[in-house]
Amino acid sequence: MNTLVQPIKGFRDLYPQDKAIQNYLFSVLKKTADRYGFEQYDGPLLENIQIYLNKSSEELINRQTFQVKDRNDQTLVLRPEMTPSLARMVAKASQQLVLPIKLFNIGLRFRYEAPQKGREREFYQADYDVIGSNDILADVECLATAINIFTGLGATEKQFVVNVNSRSVMHNQLQNLGVNSDQMKPLLGIIDHMDKLSEEDFAKEIATLGLTNTEAVKTFLKNPIDPESDPYFAQLFKLLKIYSLDKYVKINPSIVRGLDYYTGLVFEIKPVEGMRRSLLGGGRYDNLVSTYDTSLNIPGVGFATSDVVLWAFAKDHDLIPTVRSKPTDVLVTVFDPSTVEASVQVVQELREKGINAEIYPQSDKKLDKQLKYADKNNIPFVIIIGANEIAKGTVVVKDLKTKEQREIEKEKVGGEMKLLV
């Protein structure tokens, strides 16, 4: 086979059955946004590389993104994430926006990484953000929204866990354990990937920092934090209890999130078993908008998840429902070229009644082939109009599930079919 028929590596061909599953995932994401009050927005897929340099090194961006040179030799980046675009758009419209504002985006993102289970180079990401509130209520609303996505998919607390932490609490607690400001950033870097390290490698990496109290830091990182150890966590769990969501959430000191822009709450949702990949991640970023204009003091908190990872998770837990990709409820067959006119009249009548209907798009195929088409496409009803029916002013309706068929008056076909579909 011609290799050109394959998509490029890490990119997906979505044939109708897969696209229908993706649309189901999108509908869960959109419904959650609606239920929790997030308005949809969108921004460009290509952005000037400058907007990503605020928070990452150029070297990292060059390694992890797809780039385009425009005709003025500017480097444009296929957006790897939405938050920098969001911060740009908030900065641009800061005079017009009614704050706080809850925003939702679902769109493509691109990362030049090795594809693996739950990760492609091209994927959809859904982002939910609350902009303009520094209140812990906004943090909890984000957690509630995130949890609703998973319960909306039919998952339970036995299948996913929300790991929460706080950058600022971590900072304070580590400082109390003697970590100085030079050691803080590299230590957070080690914590960010400690899940992937052996006990030994973890110890080695920690040793390089020259901490005054290595053992105490290790003990702190390896053990659960008591919510009562800090006023932020105490208040967070008090609120989560009122939301009846505390059963989903655990404080986990190993969660710090890789991105530099987080300032407070950070969280990740992970499967309890199976994939080790994070399913959703987010946190509070109170200084991101001010990188555009230091006079703009606009706090934010939000999170993102991807269709690829949700799909893998839902599949692992048998949570993908049966979805029909073919919208058609009634197929009007074409008995032979001489009966086209009658079939066209019926299909148009059905459509005018608001029924999803199609006419078999070829007038010279055997009825048998047309019935097979309906069957393979899961079209529930078929209408047959031969010369006899035309003479009598009737049509034959066949229910492909029950195999029953009956004759009805052609004039009444729209109304009768409307009751069936």
Place this chain on the structure above:
Amino acid sequence: MNTLVQPIKGFRDLYPQDKAIQNYLFSVLKKTADRYGFEQYDGPLLENIQIYLNKSSEELINRQTFQVKDRNDQTLVLRPEMTPSLARMVAKASQQLVLPIKLFNIGLRFRYEAPQKGREREFYQADYDVIGSNDILADVECLATAINIFTGLGATEKQFVVNVNSRSVMHNQLQNLGVNSDQMKPLLGIIDHMDKLSEEDFAKEIATLGLTNTEAVKTFLKNPIDPESDPYFAQLFKLLKIYSLDKYVKINPSIVRGLDYYTGLVFEIKPVEGMRRSLLGGGRYDNLVSTYDTSLNIPGVGFATSDVVLWAFAKDHDLIPTVRSKPTDVLVTVFDPSTVEASVQVVQELREKGINAEIYPQSDKKLDKQLKYADKNNIPFVIIIGANEIAKGTVVVKDLKTKEQREIEKEKVGGEMKLLV
């Protein structure tokens, strides 16, 4: 203002109100696909440049597309159109697909052209294709689907016209007027842009071809074609009459469509007045799949339209309805930090009842500010729970439209609000 807050040229920031309008346009496009039996699919946004070289010169593609070099120095193209990806996907799955198949895609396309009214560098395009039928019924179904998009927007035959032509009919008729095979391709090129030429320039361009019968060709091109002049057109109009769609359609010899791959029917929808830009275009392409595998003889017919041009058309004709961007039906206010618990209980109760509800995400703002938030966001109902209400076990519901407010039992709030929204 920092220039970095602007999107790059030809790319759009869609704040919620604009995104809601775009979603409305998407819903019309999707509903039409459903009504006419088209299944949704999608493919990659980046494709190997090779798949476009089948039908256009590399020079043209380099001039009109955004390109990415991958790490193997392969040139990837941000898809400028969907049809080549579709042909690739059909060729790849030709053994599995049930043909004929009706396919619908809505997705981003990118063209490196000068932005103007109805045209951006980044835009959504909706593609509708019938693959695997060479029957004129498939042609007419495409025309019917295309027309339904415009009637679905509320447009009438006074506002848009469907110009149809046929590449093969043109070929025959021009041949009969003495055009030889060397002259045919450059002549079609002139015809494709003759709308934009003055009478004089048109005559000049035609003259360069050295036709044997220039005047007859000019007369043919400048005058309507009688449907009865050709069996294809005669049958097309016979069917269009049965569909009751003939009033929208005109044969126009100046429509040939620029793309090389069209083989039969070609058509464009244009506004009757205003913009000269084509709103939708398509045609029959019977040899496109065989460019991947010459053993695959799979005919196709389809068309595409863009959100940008539909938006401009709908705006020109005042066809854009009022759309709400904020999904929230009920805002639960937070009277003061001491009442947060009661407000959270109510908002969660509403959400469990399937109501789109939000809690004001800050507990230290005056009620007045919260009511303004509801008002500016067009949220129809507000719930207020102060210390008095908590004591009585009630909540106050305020209808922001009628300004009426009433007190209801907190226990019944879910059921009562469900009746209102």
